[in-house]
Each structure stands twice: as C-alpha cells, then as structure tokens.
Amino acid sequence: MKRIFIVLLGLVVLTACNGFLTEEPKSEMSVDQFFTNPTHAYNAVNILYRSGCTDFYRTGVYSGSRAMLGGYISGLFDNDYKGQEVHVQHCQDLTLNGDNLSAYFDGAWDACYDAISKANFLINNISQTPGLTDLEINNLTAQAKFFRAFNYYYLVKTFGNVPLILEEYSSLENIYVERSPSIQVYFQIVEDLKFAVEQAVEQGGLNDVAMPKNEFRISKGSAATLLADVYLNMGGYPVLENRYANAASITREIISSGNYSLITNGTTNNKSAFNIMRQSDNKDEYMYSIEYNSSISSSYWQPSICYPSEATSWGIFKYSVTNNAYKPTNEFLWIYDDEKDLRIQEKQFFHSSLTYLENEIEITKTFETAPYLWHDDDALFETGKTDKDIVVYRYAEVLLIAAEAIAKTEGVTPEAIGYLADVRSRAYWQTERNVIVDELTGLSEDDFIQQVWTERLREFSLEYKIWSDVQRTRKYPVTRETNKGTVSFVDVVGHTTIWGKLFNEKHLLFPISENERQRNPKLTQNPGY
C-alpha cells in the first residue's frame, strides 16, 4: 500500500502545473503590446522607409530592378539576361499576362499592400499611443500618409483600379475587397498628400527642406513633388481628371520656397551636374531619395549593371558578375542631340568605353552603351560595395511639371518656358540659356508640351519615368538616327516597337496576377489580359 501511495502522490505533483500550455513569445511582441510606448510609433514609421515600392529601386544584377519594368515594356531598354529573366522577355515581346508573370506581379502587389497595411496600422492607432505629443502625432502621421500615397500611386499607375483599403486587418473579416475605380484611389492619394503637405511646421508638419537636409526623412518638398506628379498624371490617361492647375500651384509653391535648387555644372565635364548626381547623396536638388548604405542596407549590384556581362572577364572589378541590365537601345539614345547635349556625352549619364592599366599597359575596352549614372569607382575597383543613394524625384522634375502644367492651364508663358529652359540649359552646356528660351518662345501649346516631354525623356532617362509618361499621354517617342535630338510623339496604341511588337490598349496597364485573383475572387482582370 505504501508503494501505491507514493505513486499516487507522484501523479498529483505532476498534474499540478498551471499555465503549462500558455504561449509567451519572447523574441516577438504580442500585438496588444504594440503602440504602448511612444517609441513604437517611431519604429512603425521607420519601417515604411524600406517597405513597399521603395524597394523597387534596388537592382539585381540579372533581373534589374522593378522600377525598370516600364523601360523594358517600352522596348527602348534591354537586358542581356532577358532569356532567363522572363519578365524582361515577356515585356519586350508584349506577351506578358497575369499568368506567365504572376509571381512577378505578385511581388509588386504584395510589397505595396504590405507597406499600406503598415501605414494603415500606424495612422489608425497612433492617436491612442500614450506619451506622444500632438505635434509628434501629426509629423509621424504625415510621413505615414506619404508612404501610403506613394504605394497607392504605384498600384494605380501599374494596375489601374485596385482595392482601396484604409483599415488594418486584425482578423479575417472583410478580406475580399473589390477594385475601386482609379479616380477614387487618386482622390485618396491626394487627400493623404495634402495632409502631409499642408500641416504647418508648428503643428508638427514636415520641414520644408531637401530630403538630405531633413535627416533623410520625408520633407514637405518630397510630399509636394509627389503630389505634383500625381496631379499631372490625373490630368492624363486613364482618369483624365484635369488637375493641371493644382499641379501648377503646388510646383510654384515648391519653387518659390527657394529651399530647393538644381545642381550646377562644375568647370569640367567630370564635375558636371550629372557627375555630381552620380557621386553625391546630399544635394538640394533631391526631393525624394532612397538611402543605401553598404553595411546596413545595400544596393549591392547597382554599380555592376554599368558594364556588359563580358566585362567580368577583364578581371578588374571587385564585382564577380556584371550585366548591362538596363541597356538603352540606340533608338532611345537618339533622343539626345549628341552635339549639344552634355547628358549624352561619354561618362555623363552613359558610357561605352573604359580605359585601365594592366601591367602598366593602357587598355581600352569599348562596349554597347551602358548606364553611367550608377557608376561608383570606389565600389567597382576598390571595395565591391556601394553607399550611393537612388534619387526618385529631383527638383528638375518639379520644374518640368511646372512647365507642363502652366502650359496646359495658362499657355506657353515665359514662366513655363523659363522652367524648361532651366533644365535644358544645364544640359546644353555650350548653349546660352537665352538661345534656348528664344527657341522655345512662340511654340504652340502642343509643341511646347512635346518639348517638355522630350526633356523629361532626356533628363530622367535613368530614373524610370518613360513608361509613366507613355501611360498618361498615350504618346510614344519615335526617333531617327538621321535626326538625333528630335523626337516625334505618335499614338502608342497601334505603334510597332523596334522589336516588331504591336502595342494595343491593354499594354497601358499591367495585368493583375492570376494568383491574387484566385485568392480574391472579387478581383477582375484588366481588359485584354
């Protein structure tokens, strides 16, 4: 009996543990502990700087970056590895659809909604956070709204109508959301950006300085430039909601603040504005840039896509793979007047040769034209890593938006001409500004606007604006070798690319991933796909 007693006692002791099955994570916080401390709100904003479409500017050596997709579909930019990077091949062949690029478009869609979800959580929960001042709440909310707008803007430009979701999810209720009309999405984007732009600094609003001077946080200028771009695009296809006047007024506000300026050319071509852009991360021209740092967050491959793939065999780079992943076609390069325009000169935006010493013998390699804007001598030849940021919006774009918006609303005024001339004259380094002004003066509205479009192509050739302009204008730039520097704009629908592919209307929007359509049966596909 004693034995049985001992045994029973043992059993009782063993069964007397409470809470044995309770889960208490220690390496992650549970969601109800979130936003209980003021730092949580800052932490929740910080992640937005590296979420969603901000990451679309980081390149892979073979695949290029997501931001390059427009360049690929335009047919004016190529990639040597397109045979393995199917998104490039399908875009160039115009054979893309929601099936063969489903994973690719999932990637874009997912990242944007991920960022939007994080922004929603912050925007809706920040006011309950103990210990935050109203000023802090306003400032952080403004940053979050900028990113929500930035990501919706990418979505609406890429896919057209998309689900407009402004609440964060904490359960599976209401997860199947229909696509909202593009115009509604635009209205929301405008509302968010107006909040970010219109708060006074005293209320916690954003500082009105260039982003690098704002500790690389979104500034008023960043939000205002994005808003100007949004207004400009609303005026075009597909929504055709005329907001050129708003675009003109907001750009004027940026210009008149005097806080932003173009980089000026130095004394030699090596010190041109374009080479400064290549080298410097801290300029008043940068309205919105995405920070990179070799240790913390690297855009590792960016310099290596400045050379063709065979360049690795030269044995001089600290990169083991190179690939001209965003290779401009000749047809694209003919947009530049190769005599007047500094930007097309060797080692400004582009290059096609390299001279180096091997065993004290000078060797020169020539190759098909490749980008030079991302060329980082230190990274390529010394360290194998780059710290260079990538600029999304520059002050030059503010000027060109102003020129176009003013021309649209007020006609080809000297002000509009002046803004275009500011940008062009920096590039036409041997031409007097007034010559340029004279040439532009007297142009019809259409001709002037086409000059703006042309300038946008030339100035932002490596900043991925090309397809956005085609989408909103439905005009496609056509060049001729015999007439370099002159661009004629033809209807994109019905135009045949240099690859022999015919654009039709469906190509002006990208398809929605069939995977997402399976996951959300309420999603319709874009017409034609």
Added chain:
Amino acid sequence: MKLTIVILFVSLLQVSTKVYSQGTKFNLNIKNKRIVEVLKEIEESSKYRFFYIREQVNVERVVSIKANQATIDDILEELFKRQGINFQVMEDFLILLSPEDITYIKTNNVQMQKSISGTITDEFNQTLPGVTIYIKGTSQGTVSDSNGNYSISNILKNDILVFSFVGMSKQEIVVSGRTKIDIKMIFNAIGIEEVIALGYGVQRKIDVTGSVGMVDANVILERHSFNALQGIQGKIAGVNIFSNSGSPTGSTRVIIRGMNSIETTSDPLYVVDGVVMENFHLLNPNDIEHIEVLKDASSAAIYGSRGANGVILVTTKRGAKNDEVIISYDSYICVGRIRRKMDLLNSEEWLEVIKRGYENAPKYSQYDDGNYPSISFTDPLLFDSNENPLYDTDWQEEATRTAVSHNHQFSIQQGNEKSSTGAFLNYSDNEGIMLNSWLKRVNAKITYDAKPNDWLGFGINMLINKTWENEIEEGSGYQMPRRTMIEFVPVLPVKFPNGNWSNSSSTNNFALEGMANPVHVLTTQERLRNRKQFFGNTFLNIHILPGLELKTQFGIDNQIAEYKEYSPTDLLNISYPNASADIDIFESMYWQEETFLTYNNSTKGQRINAVLGLSWQERTYRFNSLSTSGFSDDFYKYNNIGAANDPDAPTSGFEKWAMNSYFSRINYSLNNKLMATITARIDGSSRFGENNKYGFFPSAGFGWVISNDDFLTNISFLNYLKLRTSYGITGNTELGTYRSLATVSSGTVLLNGERANYSEVSKLPNPDLEWEKTSQFNIGIELSMFQNRVSAELDYYHKLTSDLLLARPIPHSTGFSSVMDNIGSVSNQGVDFLFTIQNIQNSEFNWETTINLNFNKNRIEELGENDEDIFPGPFWVSGSQTILRIGEPLGSFWGYKRLGTWGLDEAEEAAAVGAIPGVAKRSSEREIIGKGVPDLTGSFINRFEFKNFDFIVDIQFSQGAEIMQQFTHSIEDRTGYSNGLSTILYDGWTVTNQNTMVQQIRNAPLNGQNSEVDDHWVVDGSYIRGSLFSLGYTFKEVVLDKIKLNSCRLFANVDNAFVIHSKDFNGYDPEATSWGENQWGQNIFFFQYPKPTTITFGMNVKF
C-alpha cells in the same frame, strides 16, 4: 580397477546426475596451468571432489581458462572439450571423470557409438524430407530422405544434434548415447512468442493489430554508413528513405506512407528508448538494437498529435544477461570514389562551342556589316601559338578524391539477474569524395539496469554524441563548388605555373560568368558544423500488484550546434573582395516525463495488455547569430570576427513549446485467434490557438489469426494467416511556435546613415488554430506457407489528412500573404508489401530472398477557401518549380512543355511568339510536367549463407518519379558563360539537325539566351540501384579457439555499385535534391554532391 567398479555401481543405481551442478558459480582466471592444479583449485573453493583414474584421464595437460559466474558443467565442458573425457556430477558433490568408452559401457553396453538414425515427422505425423541435421559446433551433418529418415555417423555421446527446417522451430537434442532419435518438428507459427516494441511497452507480435515494420541491428549494419537511416533504406515496407546526396551524412529524408502535410514536414517522429529525439541521422547506428516503425493509426495513435507521419521507435543496446561479459569490437574502413561523371565538354569541344556561338551571333543580334563579332584564342596563358589549349582540366576529377573513412565501435556488456551494464564507444571518421568534405563523430553511451528486488526496477541510459563536420554547400544557386566542378571551363588549370589559383577572371579571352575554381573554394572555404548532443533517460519500474506495473521515466535531449563559416577574400563571386565570416549557435533543450501503468493478465487463452499514462514535454530553443564581412586578410577568420570592418546586425531568437498528454491502450486477445486494440491519446499543445488547446486521437484495431481457426487447420501448406484491420486518427503539431498569435517583429533599418529601430505587425492571429488530423484505414494480411518457407505481409492503407496546417493564402491586399489555418485535405493510399522466401535451407547452404514494395498515390483533395493554386516553391528561374493544385499529387513540377526546337520552315510561327528557328519551342501555358516523389519503391534482397560465408545482394528500385534537372538551365540552355554538357555540341540544333530538343549554340554573353523551366529539363527518375553487395566470412570455432576469440566475422562490401536510370538523365544520381529541407524539393536539383561507389572492409569480433 576398484574405482571402475564403483562407477558401474553408481550408474546402475541410476542416480540423477543433474541436480547438484547448478548451484555454485565459479569465477576462474587461470593461465597456463595443469588440469590437476585447476581441479585442485575448484576443490579448494567448493565442496566438489573429483574422482578419476590417472591412466585414463590426462590431467597434466596445460590449459588456460577464464570463467565468470560459470557453473561446474561449463568449466568441465571447457576443460575436457573433445578430449574424450566424460564427467558426471553425482550426489555429495562427487564428480567422476572417465573416458567416454567407459560411460558407454555403463549405459548402453556397447563400446563405441558409431551412428544414429531416426525418422522426422511434423505435427500431423507426416514424414518430413529435407530436414537438415547436423552436429552442433561441426560441419558434419545430413538431410532427411524422402521418407523422413536420416542417419548420421561418428557421433559422440554428448554431441548435440540440431534439426532445422524452414518454417519449423529449430530443435537441439542431446544424443545421450541413444542410437535412434525420432523427432517431431513443430511449426514455428511466426511471431507467436516474438515480442515487439510498440511505444509504452511491448506486445507479443501475434497480438498486434497495427501495421508495424521491423529491422534488427544486423540488418541495419549490413550497409556501413554513418547514418542509420541509410541502413534501413529499402528494408521496411511503406518507409521511403531518400538518400539525397553523397555527402558523409547522406542528407536523408524519410517519408512514411506518403506526404501528408503542406506546411509542416513529412518527417516521422523519432523515439529513442522512449524519448523523442531530434537529428536522428547523427545517432550512432552501432548503438541500435532494433527499430520498429509504427505506420498505421492502431500503432501510432498512442503518439497522438505527433504520430501522423509515422513513428520510428528505436531501441538501443543495453547490458548483457545471463552472467555474460561480452566484449566486442567492430570496425570497418571504406574507400569511396565518384561513381559516374557527367558528360561535359573538354577543352577542344568547348572551344568549338565558343567558335560556333560566334558564328551564329549575327542570327541573334544585329551587327553592322563587316562588324560581326569574332574570336581567336590568343591568351598566351592558355593557348599556344597555334591557338591550341594548354590545359584540358577535368574539374570533376580535380574537385573529388578517393575518400577513405573508418569506423570503430567498442563495447562491453555485462550483467546478471540483478543488474546489467553496457558501455559503448564509437569513433567514426568519414571523408566525403569532394575535397575537404569530412565528418567525424565520437559517441559514448552507458547504460545501467538494476532489479534489486522483486518489485523494483531501475535503469539509466546516457549518451553523448559529438560530431564535427566540414559541410560542402548543397543548396543555393550561386557559384559554389558543386556547381563549378561542372561549369568551370576546362581550358583553365587548377593553378598556374606561378602558383596562382585560376578563376574566371584569369583570362579575358572569353566572357565567363564570375566564378572561383572549385578546388580553390573547396580547399580554402570553411563551413564547420560542430554539434554536441546529450541524450539520456532514466526510469523506475514498480511492480504494484501481480500483472500491474508502474513505470515512470524522464528523458532529455539537449543539442548544441555551432556553425562557423569563413569564406576568404579571394573567392570570386563568393566572398571576393571582402571575405565573410559567420558564427551561429543553436541550442535546443527538450525534456519529457512520462508515467504509466501497465497491466498484463492471461488466463485460459485470454490475454489483456493495458497501458494508462500521462506525459509532459517541453522544448526550448534559442539561437545567436553573428556575421560580418570586411576582412583585410584571411588570418583571423571566425576566430576574431571583430577584425572585420563591416559587421551585420547580430540576431538572436528564442522559442518554446510544451505539451501535456494522457494516453491509454488496451489490447485483448483470445486463444491466439482474435485480438482487438483500442488506443486513445489526449494531447494539449501550446502551439495551438487559445480555443483549441486539447485534441483527442483514438484508434481501434482488430486481428484474426485465421490459421488458428479450426476450419483452416487442415490446409497443410498454410502455416499462419492473420488478417488485421485498423482505423484511427493521428495528428501533426509540427509547425513553428506562436503561429496562432498576432505578433510584432522588430529589427533595424537604415535611416539617415544609421540603424533605426523598426517594428511591424507580422502575422494575423488565429485563435482557432488546431492540429492537423490524419484518419487512416489499414487492412493487412500476414501469411506464411509451405512450412514457413514463404511468408508475406501485405497492407493496404488509405489516409486522409484534413485540417491541414496551411499558411492559407488570403488576398495579399490585406497586407498579409497568409494566415496559419486548418484548411484543405490530402489523401494517400497505397500498399506495403513484404515477401520473404527461403529458397534453400540446409546445413551447407541457405538462400533467402526478400522483396519489399511500397506503392503510394497522393492526391490533393481540398485547398484554401477558394481552392486556389498554391505555389510553394522552391523558387528559381521562372518562379515556383512546383504547384499545389486540387486533384494533383503534392509537389507536382510546374513549367512549360518543350515541344522541340523551331525549324527553318516554321520561321513565321516562331516569330509570332518572339522566337526564331533554332530556339526552344514551348507550349504557351505552363502545366504540370512531373513530380518528384515516386509511385513505387522497393528492394530485392538476396541473402546467401554457404558454410562460413555469407553473401548479400541488395537491389533497390524506384519508379514513377521524375527529375527536374535544373542544371539544364546553365549547362545546356545557356552557353558561353561556362562549360556545359556535351549535348550542346552533339545534339544541338543545326540546319541539318532540326529535329532536336537541344537549342542551337548561341553565345549568351553576346546574344543572351533562352531558358525557362520546361519539360526538357525533366526526365524519368525511375532507377534500379545495386545498393549493396556484401561478402562475409565467419570463422569456425576451431580456429577461434586457437586465436582466443569468441566470434569473428570479416566482410567486404560494395555499396552503390551501379545505378540503371533513364539515358536522358545527365546528373550523378537520380535520387537527390539541392533544396535541403524544402518539402517540395525532392528530385529537383541544380547540381549534386555526387554519390560515391564505396568498397568497405571490416570485421566484427567478440572476445
């Protein structure tokens, strides 16, 4: 002569000679003494007295004898073995020693027994021909004739005759001077007395209603591998073991009766001596006594929520019984070599491919007239003045070696009725065939069992396992040696005459993809894995009432792994120019406490075996990880990562789960005829949602031994027939921790040039999350016929796994990609078949054949809420390589069909899809193009014994799987960046060879490439493997006596001698993955660690 008379007198009184010999036990250790002295010693230490006649018994002979707890019989047997001396122990401890002929006079009144004869019958009095009869310890014997008669001569009085016949119980009969011995052989109804482990106790095999596979140590050790799982590959029906690489660990993956799960692994639960163990593949196979595999619900349901993938129960060796001291030493040395090389281009062929690529260039890109690209081979480092290559390096040869491995197992087992101990020590040093690939293990195990009195038992088992490894990377797609030993171009040497390593930048004659040469990487890169495991358990057994026992046991499995990696500054496209170092430390600590009551009772043909118990388990896991780059030289490595200037943010993590369970099993058996088992387990797991912490897992099984029913007893060829069936539910809890909770993850991001903290909500909660349930129906038949010469076991099963733990896809517009949920279902049905036939069995020659087959069909029945396709990866060129789709098997390959190559006459159609003649012609839509898991696997094993030789031929086969040769992408579809398959040159599209799957040679650096996942990459994965040829020799006792050994066997094996596979397969071995643990990666590989053919020599010795 007086004494002789005394002897005769005594024997006439027919005094029992047995009674007194058993009591006293002796410990003797005598070296080189005369027998007379030995006898004297015995007399001094006991009551025994010896009587003998000096003239008749040679007591001057010098002997050595060592005895431990031996009886007097044992000692005298040893002293006078085959000396013609008989001994009889009489009353009053009197021992008579006499020559044998004298005894014969006394008992049989004949001088010398010459022969013995008799008739052999079975239980039904039918005479039995072909029974083997031999004298124990000799090779002397005979076989019964057609009338069941036998006769055997030259018999000594105390000889033992052994009667054996397939399917019958072996009988040993002491001759005792008889001249006629008739024997009735008894059918050995299989398993009647055999006992098998079932989890929480053992059961007589006949009572088992579930489907259980078994293997013993000797079978596991037939193949001498580091990893016990390789030893059981093909040996158990229904258990599929994929040996996925030629690395020393073999990278095995186990799937029992098909894949059940989508999100969690298919790994079975490993229970070693009652304790759940992780990383079973590192355990020392020499420590294993036997393995049981619980396959169906009736057997596995006792493990409840962790039993759905099957349970592998391992019993390890312990101390000895019966007063023995067994000292054994087992060792082997094996030599491995690459079995087959891939058919690659040599220098001349590769240069031809380059030339043709340049010739074809104008077809693929536009060049100005007269400005066509051209190439000449002018680099003086690589070519002579006639443009002939200086080198023709065979990188497969250079990167591999003849690997020599050896293994030593030393053990001492000892014990008596009260206690026993065992000590086991293993050292294993394994070389892989790739340079600098190695794995060493030291494993020590000690067991102690005690039974101090009739109501208490106690045991302890402790194991320490330490392994060191330099692992060759088997995953990932960058330029690691597994890949570069294929892709590195033959025109480059390993090292240049100046001693510099070559790499792809050594020449600018070509546009090679950046890569370091494989020998350079293998020689200088370190990927060290040091693992320590402390595993042990202890139990207390209390006998409470007759038939009722209580056992409580506590076990732990503590594993610490430290990974250290260093990649030097000069490995191009790996760690050039900044080098990198990593240190990762993982520790898991698992403990379990289980207490259960066992009740056993048998009366009048009824048997009851019942178990009732409870269990507590907890596992904590943590990791710390550091990595850095930015070394200025290769001196410090991971030993001083502070010397590098570009550290990554350090990381760490912690997780913990716990379970609390109650279980019961009742087995009832009637007259060895009918049996039933009911099992139930209640599991509570911390890993599940707040609303669903506890689950219930019942099962029931029923068995009917038809052959024990009266109506079948007259069917003479049928020896045993059992039908059994079961149904039950098991579960799967093996998902990560905290998956039901919404949590916030944190880290740092770049902001203003510094690290800034961030936090984000990373998961949606699911308070209803519960375990995955597998309901399984099993029906099986066990059959034994023709005097048990033929036996078979056949099981059909149908498993339906529902409430799959699935990262259920939800619209990504929610900001989340999925929520962990129970959704969807998967079915598996199949047949396990085990067939054994004793072809020949006699004293000289035995031949046994075993056929083992598993057939499994897997189907996805339901998926997420909208039945959407899921693309689970592995993700590679063209996205997910597999798809989950309703109606299809798990892990179906996803890609295009390659319809051929576009012909010249199809130029227009080709242009419509952006192609030109010479490039691949593919279907317009992706579809399912294969699957990586076979329908049928099996083995065909023949075991021969001839005199002292034994010989094993083990052939394994697999049918119905496909292989996705991802390497086709870079070594056939793409040329110019690297070396490639010879098919490029010999099968590639040309104007005269348009009917081919292989695309035209196109120089990718000049003109790009055309490469997407299509079924040209996919080939039939069926194969037949010469898994093992083993030849052994066991020494005769006569020889052993001379060399003072108890037993000794020498053997030589050839492992993986040949593989017959599809001729389209271009890789090394048709069974592999380069996707590590990825559930869906089976038979998908970019490149492989080649599997060697090995030759092993070894010995097993007992002292």
